[in-house]
Amino acid sequence: MRSLKILSFYPTKTFKLVMEFDNNEYRVLDIRKFLQNDQGLLKDICNNVNLFMSAELDEVAGTIRFSNEVDFDSNVLYEASQDLDDLMQGNRKSPKPQIITRFPENYQSKISKENERLLRFLKGNKLD
Numbered sequence: 001m002r003s004l005k006i007l008s009f010y011p012t013k014t015f016k017l018v019m020e021f022d023n024n025e026y027r028v029l030d031i032r033k034f035l036q037n038d039q040g041l042l043k044d045i046c047n048n049v050n051l052f053m054s055a056e057l058d059e060v061a062g063t064i065r066f067s068n069e070v071d072f073d074s075n076v077l078y079e080a081s082q083d084l085d086d087l088m089q090g091n092r093k094s095p096k097p098q099i100i101t102r103f104p105e106n107y108q109s110k111i112s113k114e115n116e117r118l119l120r121f122l123k124g125n126k127l128d
Helices: 040-047 049-053 074-080 084-091 110-122
Strands: 006-011 016-021 026-030 056-058 063-065
Touching: 006 056, 006 063, 016 074, 026 074, 026 084, 040 049, 063 074
Parallel strands: none
Antiparallel strands: 006 016, 016 026, 056 063
16 A cells, blocks of 8 residues: 555644645544553553644655654554544435324314314304
C-alpha cells in the first residue's frame, strides 16, 4: 500500500476523527476504541477532550498531530478507521410498512359525540 496522506480532518467532541485522505476517501475513526488499551500520552488523548480537540494537520507528513506531540502514521489511521460512505449506508434503515386504519366516514369518537352533545346544549337544546 502506498503512503496515504490526510488532506483535512475534523475532530468531534465525542472523540471521533473524520478524515479526508488523498485517495478521495473520507473515513471515521473512534479514537477511544483505537487507543483503548494504551497508556501514557496516548491514553491522555482519549481521556481529555481539550487535548483531543487540539489536533492539527501536519501538512508535510500528511497526518494528525496533537498538542502533546503525539502523531500517528496516516496509513495506521486509515486502516483503523471506517469508510464514511459505508457507515452512512449501514445506518440507513428502510422504512417499515405501516398499517393504516381508516375509520368509516361517519365514525365519531366518544369525545366527538360528547362535544356535539355539549354544543347542542349551548345552543339551547336539551341534553340527551
